[in-house]
Amino acid sequence: MPMTEGGRAAGTLAPGTSGARQRWRRPRSWRRRRWQAALGVLAVVLGTVLAAVGLGIGLPRLGVGIVGAVLALSVAVVGVVLVVAGTLALVRVSRGWWRVPVALVAAAASLLGVYLLTTPVIASVPPRSAAETAAPPAGAEEVFFRTADGVRLAAWYVPSGTGAAVVLMHGSGSSRAAVVDHAEVLAGAGYGVLAVDARGHGESSGRGMRWGWFGDADVGAAVTYLTGRDDVDPARIAAVGLSMGGEEVIGAAAGDERIRAVVAEGVTGRSAADLGWLSEGYGWRGSLQEALEVVRTAAADLLSPADPPPPLRDAVAETAPRPVLLVVAGTVEEEALAAADLADHGVVTVWTVDGADHMGGLGADPDGWTTTVVGFLDANTR
Numbered sequence: 001m002p003m004t005e006g007g008r009a010a011g012t013l014a015p016g017t018s019g020a021r022q023r024w025r026r027p028r029s030w031r032r033r034r035w036q037a038a039l040g041v042l043a044v045v046l047g048t049v050l051a052a053v054g055l056g057i058g059l060p061r062l063g064v065g066i067v068g069a070v071l072a073l074s075v076a077v078v079g080v081v082l083v084v085a086g087t088l089a090l091v092r093v094s095r096g097w098w099r100v101p102v103a104l105v106a107a108a109a110s111l112l113g114v115y116l117l118t119t120p121v122i123a124s125v126p127p128r129s130a131a132e133t134a135a136p137p138a139g140a141e142e143v144f145f146r147t148a149d150g151v152r153l154a155a156w157y158v159p160s161g162t163g164a165a166v167v168l169m170h171g172s173g174s175s176r177a178a179v180v181d182h183a184e185v186l187a188g189a190g191y192g193v194l195a196v197d198a199r200g201h202g203e204s205s206g207r208g209m210r211w212g213w214f215g216d217a218d219v220g221a222a223v224t225y226l227t228g229r230d231d232v233d234p235a236r237i238a239a240v241g242l243s244m245g246g247e248e249v250i251g252a253a254a255g256d257e258r259i260r261a262v263v264a265e266g267v268t269g270r271s272a273a274d275l276g277w278l279s280e281g282y283g284w285r286g287s288l289q290e291a292l293e294v295v296r297t298a299a300a301d302l303l304s305p306a307d308p309p310p311p312l313r314d315a316v317a318e319t320a321p322r323p324v325l326l327v328v329a330g331t332v333e334e335e336a337l338a339a340a341d342l343a344d345h346g347v348v349t350v351w352t353v354d355g356a357d358h359m360g361g362l363g364a365d366p367d368g369w370t371t372t373v374v375g376f377l378d379a380n381t382r
Contacts, residue, residue, distance in 0.1 A: 033093040040093070043086025044106050048113035050079030055114065056121025060173075064127045083110045116295050123210040124303035126173070129201040134177035137184045137193065147206075147221040151214075153196055154203035155222065158183060160192025163233035164381040167222040167259075168195040169245025171266065171359055172210040175202030179242060181362055186240070189374045192232055196222050198245070211270040213306035215248025216255060223258050234258065236381040240373070242266055242359045247274075247312060250324065254315035261380035262319065263373055265327035266359045268338045272297040273311040277341040281333070312342060320347045325376045327369075329356040349376070 054076025061069040087106040094102045136142070140156040147153060156176055166186055170178045176195040183193045198218050200208020208214075219239060227234040238261040239249035246264030253259040269275045272293040278286035301308050309315075316324055326339045330352050339350045351372050356364035 036089055036093045040086040040089030040106075043082045043089065044110055045086075045113075047079040047082025047084075047086060048110045049117065050082065051076045051110075052079070052114045052117035053121055054079055056118045057125055060122055061127045068127075083107075116292060117299055120296050120300035120303060124300045126200065126208045126210050129173050129175055129208065134180055137180055137187055137195065139187065140183070140193075140195075143194075143225070145221055145225040147199070147217045149217055151199045151206035151217070152204065153199060153206075153218060153221060155194050155196040155225075156183070157195075158187040158191075158193045160190070160229075160231045162190035162236075163231070164190070164236040164238070164377070165192030165194065165226045165229075165232045166237070166377065167219055167226065167239045167249065168193055169198065169215070169219065169239070169241035169248050170195075170201070171243030171245055172212070173201070177202070179245075182240065182242070185362065185366075185370050186374070186377075189370075189378075191377065192226065192229070194222050194226055198248070207305065209304050209306050210244065211300065212244040212248045212251070213270065213300075213304060213309055215244075216252045216309065219248055219252035219259075220256055223252075223256060227258065236260065238262065238377050238381050240264075240377075244270070246326075250312055250319070251309050251315045253322065253324075254310065254318035257322075260322055261377060262322070262324045263327065263376060264324065265361055266329060266332075266335060267312070267326060267342070268334050269312065271300075271308045271311070273308070274313070274338070277337040280341070281337040313344075316342050316345045316348060320345060322347065323376070323380050324348045325373065326350045327361045327373070328352045329358050329360060330354040330364075331356065332358050 054072050054074070058069045058072030058076060061072065087103055090102050090106055091099045136156045137158050140158045143155050143157045145153055145155070168179050168183055168186070170176055176197050179195055183195045187193045196218065197204040198208065199206030199214050223237055226232045226237050237258055239253060239259050240263040241247070241249035243266040246267045247270045249259070249262050250264050250267065253262045272290065275290055275293050278290050280286070282289070297308055324347055326342065326348060328335045328339045328350060335358070336352065342348055343350050353361040353365050353368065362369040
């Protein structure tokens with residue numbers, strides 16, 4: 001009978017070892033590769049998160065605070081190193097031609113993760129938007145008031161000459177200084193104008209959210225301030241907003257009947273629930289983007305103390321029968337698609353400004369903006 005090294009007959013089992021146990025025994029090298037693979041995946045995942053957080057915090061702060069930006073970008077570099085190390089570990093434990101697809105999948109997954117997470121970080125953990133240098137509207141005074149959750153908001157107020165007044169909200173990452181021209185047009189028509197720094201922007205306190213998820217609280221506090229002024233008739237208050245500010249005033253009007261009319265310029269959406277028009281306008285590419293936006297919205301929800309607001313379509317429906325005017329930039333297709341999605345409701349009027357860029361309606365057509373917006377407000381705040 002053939003003998004093995006050690007003197008046992010070939011095909012026999014070591015004493016005390018069952019056939020089943022020997023059959024399923026794994027070599028130590030296999031177990032080691034399994035742990036290396038697990039550590040490689042962990043490194044790629046952790047590195048992706050660190051890279052996204054570092055970029056999301058660091059990039060917006062490059063022009064605000066260099067120390068904070070450098071620290072955050074250093075975290076991003078550590079994340080990249082971890083992704084590379086994890087990818088190499090996965091390649092080492094792979095065999096033969098599998099190494100190439102493993103490396104490609106790890107790199108692609110990491111890039112997708114950074115793409116999905118960086119924007120929610122920017123939106124949810126933004127730097128404070130510094131107060132811009134701009135003269136206030138003629139005749140304006142600086143005022144302060146608090147939201148229901150205790151945040152101190154700063155604003156300019158031009159007193160009303162007719163009893164009617166508007167809350168005026170700026171866009172994301174900006175401040176009231178960006179809407180001075182709009183304030184002067186409205187004030188020139190006799191409206192009291194309260195141009196507000198959204199929380200975390202300009203001179204207002206609090207933590208900002210660049211998708212406007214705190215809009216209901218901020219706009220509501222502004223309306224409350226106006227109702228307490230002797231020069232304002234509480235039944236003649238409207239709200240005007242640009243971009244993020246436009247989405248904020250639509251959302252606030254849904255739950256605040258004190259707002260008699262809404263003008264929103266440059267509206268596209270502030271969460272995945274608002275972006276159903278992507279698939280309608282762009283087919284399968286839009287459907288894919290909608291799915292990605294669901295992930296982004298969920299990530300922002302985890303990062304921000306604000307809750308995702310109700311969809312704009314629902315807000316417009318709840319605002320009825322009070323009217324909404326959407327001002328659309330003629331050069332921005334996304335605004336037209338979003339406006340068409342909201343215009344299903346009979347209370348919505350859409351005005352497209354030919355040749356205008358995002359939030360550029362007044363600049364592109366001053367006379368048209370004045371006539372259309374002021375005429376709309378006059379008709380609905382009598």
